[in-house]
Amino acid sequence: MTNSKDEIKNIPLKEKLILTFEENSEKLLGKKTSHISKIKQKAFENFKKIGFPDPKSQAWKNTDLSEVLSKDYEQLFNFSTEGTNVEELFQCDIHNFDTHIVSLLNGWYVNPSEQITKMPDGTIVGSLAKATEEYPELIEKYFGKAQNKNNNFTELNTAFSQDGIFIFVPDGVEVLKPIQMVSIINHEKNLLVNHRNLIILGKNSKLTFVQCDDAINHQTSFTNTVTEFFLEENSNLDHYKLQNLNNNSSLLNSTYFKQEKDSNLSTNSIILNGGIIRNNYHVNLDGEGCNSEIYGVYLMDRKQHVDNQVYVDHAKPNCTSSQLFKGILDEQASGVFNGHVLVRRDAQKTSAFQTNRNILLTNEASIDTQPFLEIYADDVKCSHGATVGQLDEEAMFYLRSRGIGEKNARMLLMYAYAAEIIEKISIEALQLRIDDMVKKRLRGELSVCDKCVLHCSKPDKEISFDIDMSKV
Amino acid sequence: MAKDKDKIIDKVTGDDYKYGFYTDIETETIPPGLNEDIIRLISKKKNEPEFLLEFRLKAYRHFLKLQEPKWAHLKYPPVNLQDIIYYAAPKKQKEFDSLDEVDPELLDTFNKLGISLEEQKQLSGVAVDAIVDSVSVKTTFQDTLSKHGIIFCSFSEAVQNHPDLIKKYMAKVVPYTDNYYAALNSAVFTDGSFCYIPKGVRCPIELSTYFRINAAKTGQFERTLIIADEGSYVSYLEGCTAPQRDENQLHAAIVEIIVMNDAEVKYSTVQNWYPGNKKGKGGIYNFVTKRALCKGKNSKVSWTQVETGSAVTWKYPACVLKGDNSVGEFYSVAVTNNYQQADTGTKMIHIGKNTKSTIISKGISAGKSNNSYRGLVKVAKKAENSRNYSQCDSLLLGDKCGAHTFPHINTNNKSSIVEHEATTSKISEEQLFYCNQRGISTESAIGLIVNGYAKEVLNKLPMEFAVEAQKLLQITLEGSVG
16 A cells, blocks of 8 residues: 555656746746735645545546656746747637637637727636736635635646636626637647636626637647636526547546526536546535536547546535436547535435436447435435446347448437437537537547637538438 | 424334343353464364464464555444454353253343244254354254255364365455455454355255354454355355444454356345444444355356344445356345444446346435445456346435445446446325325334335345344334334
C-alpha cells in the first residue's frame, strides 16, 4: 500500500506543477489581497497536499491516467495567438442556428474587439479574467462556491486557471439567443490547459448554453476544465456539451451545478471522440422544487475511453432528478459510468431516477457501470437500472426480413438507440446538426474533422441511410 | 393516521432479541491475544498436522501486512484483536457416540434455540453439526450419511481423518491473501464444518451447521468447506445465535464451496447473531468471506440468506462461474433495525461460456439502521453468451434509517447481457389503505406487506428453514408478521 502512495507522490508532473506555480505565482494569483487570490492560494496548498488521485481509489480505478500524467506538458501563462489564424479558426456557423459565440483558444478568451460585452438587457458575456477586474462583487459572491472540496483536479484547476468564460444573466432576463462556447486546443507542443468558466443565472432567468470542446490538430493535450453554474430561484438552464477531440487528447470536464428553489436544469452531453474523456457532473439540489435532467450519449471506438461520473445531491425536499446515459462501444473502446444519487435525511418526496444502457459491439470493448443510490429519507421514489447488451436480435431479424442489408440494419438500430437522447435536444437546429453528426459518426465518417465539427457549415453531402427511413 | 402508523412501526420494530441467554457450561479458554505463540497453541490443541500450522503462520505473516478495509458503508469503533480470546471450547471428556452423552446443559441450549438435536433427528431428518464457540460439539446422523459415502463432520475431525482432502481443497477458493478478515481467519480458525459429497450422490437429507457464540470475550473464527463431486447434490443450512452482551464480539468466518461437473449446492443461511440493544450497544461484528467455485461444467450454486442479526454485517457470498454453463444464484433478505448496519451483497464472476447468474436482494431498514447492497457482476472476455439479472429492492420503515445500493457491473464481451434494476420506497399509503379498507388492521397490513415483499426470497429456503426465517422476520420486525 505504502509503495503505491509513494509512487503517486513522486509523479514528476506534480513536482513540476508545484515549481511552475511558485515561479509564476505573480501571474497566477494577481493582486495578493484579492478574494480570488486567496482562494487560489488555498487551492494550491491543498493540491500540494493531496496531489493526483490514487489510481486504486474507487473513483479512479477504472480510468487509468498514469500515461496522461507521465507526459511532459507545457503551460501557457500568457495569451498569444501566435501561429494561429484566429479569424479562420472560429468561423462557426450552423445552419439556422443563430448563436452568440464566445471562444477559447488554448484556454484563453479570444475576441479581437472586446474582452467583455454587456448586452442591452444587462446580460454580461466575456472573459473571466476581465470580469474579475470589472465585476469583482459578482465574482466574489459566486467563484468557488459550487465546487467540490478536495477534488484533486478541481483544486489543480482553481490554482492554475487564469481565464475562461463568464456569463451573468440578470434577474428576470430570458436570453433568447443561445450562447455557444467553443474551446479549441491548437499548439505545437504537448499542452496542459486549465480553464475555468463561471455562469450565473439570476432569479426567473433563462439561458441556453452550448459548450463545445474540440482539438484541431493531433498534438497531445490535457485539458482540465471546471465550470460552475449557479441557478438562482426559478431560473432555467438548457445546457449542451459537445465533445469531439482527437485520440491524443485527454479531457477532464467538471461541471458543478448549484440549484436554488424551483430552478430547472437540463444538461445533455454528446460525446463523439476523444482519447480519454472524463466528465464529472455534480448537481446540488439546494432548494425545494428543483428539477434536473441529466442526459448523455457516448459513441466510442478505437482505444478511446469515456468516463461519466454523475453525483446528484438531493439536499432539500420535493425535488426530482433523472439521469439517462446511453453508450455504444466499438473496437477496443472502454466506458465507465458512475452515477450516485444521495438523498439526504430531510429530502422527503424526492423522485430520483437513474438509467445507464450500453451496447458492446466487440469482445475487446468493455464497460464498467456503477449506478449507486444512497438514501436516508423514507418518503422517496428512487430507482435505477443498468444494462449491458447487444443490438436486439429480433429487431435485426425483422429489418433483415424486410430486405434491409445487415450493415444498414445495424446502423438503423444504433441510430434509433442513440436517438432517444438526441430527441431531448430542444433547439431544433442543434438537434438536426447533432443528429447528422451522430449518423456520420455511426458510419465512421466523422473522425475528428480538420476543423471544429461545428464549422462544417455545409456538410459535403447530406447524410442519410441508404433506405428511406420514413417508409420503414 | 400517519402518526398512528409511525407508532405501529415503532412497535413492530421494537421487539427484543430472544436468543440472548447465556448458558453456563464449563469452558476451556486460552489467554487473549494474537501472536504466533497463540497460533501454535491453537494448532497444538487441535493436534494438527504440520502443513496446517505452516499455513496458519503464513496467513498470519501476511495478515500483519494488511490493513482493515474501510470502503464499506459502515461505521464502528475499531476492533482490538489483542483483546480477543481465540480459542474457547465447552470442556469435554471424550468423543460423543450418542446424544445421551452430551452435556445436558448444552442440549438444553439447543432446545431453547429451537434446534433440538434430538428432535431434529427424529422428525425432520436434518443432519446437524452444532458448533459452540470454537469447536464442534456434536454432529448428528453421521452413520446414515457415511452409508452414502458422504463425509459430514467438524473441520477438526476432517483434519485428523481426511488430511489429504483438506490439503487438496482448503484455501483454494478463498486464499489467505484474499482479504484482511480471510487472512485473520486462516491464521486462527478453530473449527467449522467439512462436507464431501462423492460422485453421483444426491444427499438424502439436509445438512445443517448451527453456530453459537457462548463464552464472553471470544471471537468465533470458523471455516466451512463443502466439496460436491461430479453429479452430486446437497442442500446445506447454516444458523447462528449469540448471547446478549454489552461488548462487541467478532465473528470472522470463511465458507468455501467447490462444485464439480453437473453438481449442485444449495447453501442457506439464517443469520441471527445478537444485534446489540436498542441503543446500539453490544452485538456481533459479522465479517464473513463466502465464496463458491463452480469448477465443473453445468454446475450450480445457490446462496440464500436471511440476515436479521449482527450489529455490523460485512458479507458478500460470491460465485465464481468458471465451468461452462454453470449457474450462480443469490437470494437475500437483509433486515436492519435500531442501530444495526449491514453492508451485504454478492459477487458474480462469469468466466466460463454460457454462464448464468441471478441476484435477488431485498433490504428492509427500520429504526436508525443503515442497510446497503453492494454487488459486483463481472463478465470476463471469454464468458461468451453469459447472462445476469439483478434486482435489488429496498424498503424503508421510518425516516431515520438509510437504504443504499452500490452495484458494480463490468462487462468485457459483446455477447453477454447484464441487467440491473433497483427501487427504493416505503410502504405506500395506498397499499395500507387498501388493506384497512378490507378490515385488516394497520399492524397486520404492515406485516403482510413486509412478508409479501420478502416472499420471493423466503420461498427459496428449504422448508425447515423457511419456518425459522419467517419466525425471525417476526422477531426482528414485530409480533404479527406471518
